[in-house]
Amino acid sequence: MRAISGDDVTAAVAGCAAVLGAAAERDWRAVRAGRLEWDCHTTAFHIAEDLVAYAANLAGRAQDAYVPFDITLDEGTDNAGLVHVIETTGALLAAAVRTAPPGVRAFHPYPFRSADREGFAAMGIAEVLLHTHDIAEGLGVAYEPSEQLAESVLTWLFPHVQPGPAPWPTLLWATGRGELPGRAPVTEWRWRNNLVIPAERFTLTGVRPAAARDLRLGGDGGFEWIEGGPYEGTREASGFLVKAYEAGVHRPEFGVFALVRHEDGRAIGGIGFHGAPDEEGRVEIGYDLVEGARGQGYATEAVRTLTEWALARDDVDTVIATIEGANLPSQRVVSRAGFTRATLEEERTAREDHGMDDGLQLYIRRG
Template identity: 80%
Template sequence: MGGDQVEEAVAGCVAALRPAVERDWKGVKAQGLEWSCHETAFHVAEDLIAYAGQLAGRAQDAYVPFEITLEDGTDNAGLLHVITTTGALLAAAVRTAPRDARGFHPYPFRSADREGFAAMGIAEVLLHTHDIAQALGLAYEPSEELADAVLTWLFPHVQPGPAAWPTLLWATGRGELPGRAPVTEWRWRNNLVIPTERLTLVGVRPAAARDLRLGGDGGFEWIDGGPFEGTRDAAGMVVKAYEEGVHRPEFGLFVLVRREDGLAVGGMGFHGAPDEEGRAEVGYDLVEGARGQGYATEALRTLSEWALARDDVQVLMAAVDRENLPSQGVVTRSGYIRATVEEERTAHEEHDMDGVLQLYLRRA
């Protein structure tokens, strides 16, 4: 997800709308909106330049206080030129932003990275081009790859459908999908990032999880030897949950990125969302070259405190091999205590915990 995809989306928008530039866009409402087609097209340009500004300016707590206006008398062809220009600016901002750059965006975790801003810009272009095209009777359908990218970057909580574009339209209240109830309220979701003293825990989106599962780097730069097998297995769990429609992004996989050099050193996360009793299981691994430096303890302590501060989490569980003394040290230093004999027996008998594992718990 990057500048090339932003430019592809914008080019598709302009190509679809150009045949109608001589028509009255101000007198026709975009489908499903209170805005006219002209207002909707200008909104696309506003969002593209706003996202470029947020990312380039590294806004941290609010929107950068600026806006754009059209010159009096700007016709529809000129408006499409503005969309092309603002799209190019967003693409440039995405291409030049460092991997760890983030800017303010309110929902849901108050920031987005360069891929997130690219995805949001593309979503605005695709969806509002659809709204305008429908109102003007124009044919429009973006590529399956672009629609799928928006879903896997911004809608990790939405189960994939038979095809990406109809699924995206349904997920944003713009269409029907067989077997699913109509959507009346929706939000997209940028990934969660949790800082520690020396690390950044970066939430892994389904698109990145797919790549990790298949042997790629997930879009991260790893120290030698990474990612480790456990991180790839956890990525597979994310993909499975996403495909089944039960993925909750904040209870997925995080890659541990070292702040001093931006290199990924391991993976940590949850085996799924909390159950009805508020229990969730954690797991982690580090690339061999990053072990023995306290990274796992630092990350697990922070992630555990974040989770236990939520109302839906009461108990965190960690299953550790009986022979793995370093990992046992990690969990105990992170505030976990050994489960009782009865709790461990229940885990073995009722929850199929492997017999070679010991159970550790941390409670709210």
């Protein structure tokens, strides 16, 4: 899998500097930046502010808020000097991304109050690409970043957005800056970093579409697995995630999670949902472990953790698990996690109304 990196931040900033540097003699304060309320100078300075804020939060491992400082321009700084500031703050973010260990997370408010190094890289790239577009549009100059950068931003930060015919027009549409045939205009938008849910011995780390695609194709999804991993159930679930993403119905918080062990940072299994909650507030859970991680209570801990997270939400009333009748170990896992065997009537309803296969047993935990 090609992971988003500090090199991508550097490439995005270089493209920005080339465009803005060529227009440095223009009066940026007199021109509005595209559809924004800001002028081009304010927008360019905003790029630098975001780059250094992301670098500081990641490097400083901020946990509850942004690192409390601001940057200012020296009096008399011209547009060429501001471009240099963007290049410098971009270099700081690229360095912070390159030097951050895997799995490190730091504060970002939306939507789950943290991001990993790839998330900070993607956010920085998004700020650069989108606001360079805004400035270029205001100044009437041409700008189009590489499709690879635009696709990285989409697969890392917009897992809820159905892929379009090309990444850059899709990213512009998804952020209210353009149109796509057959899709309604976007008037409000937010990006989404991946969700992580802490457990006692590991972290449930949300799998992004790019990682899921790699897992489906036989890769490691960007995780370091213990020997024998990932197991086939995780690959199959990742395939379903990719299909949901491509159809535009993926909800990241109800996707797939890798179990990343605290003691060594290695993935030991996968867990997730079969989709978003239905109209009755029901959601189905599934899981598997690499063989070398079995028999140590990891599955029970994972099922309990994810189930309790789901039942704390307003849109979930019931978590279910369907298990083969001969799979006694899995039945014991869900029982230890607080599930109870459904009644015969509930199983009949599950088969008739929800398509549960014969031979499966239904286990239920309600909020």
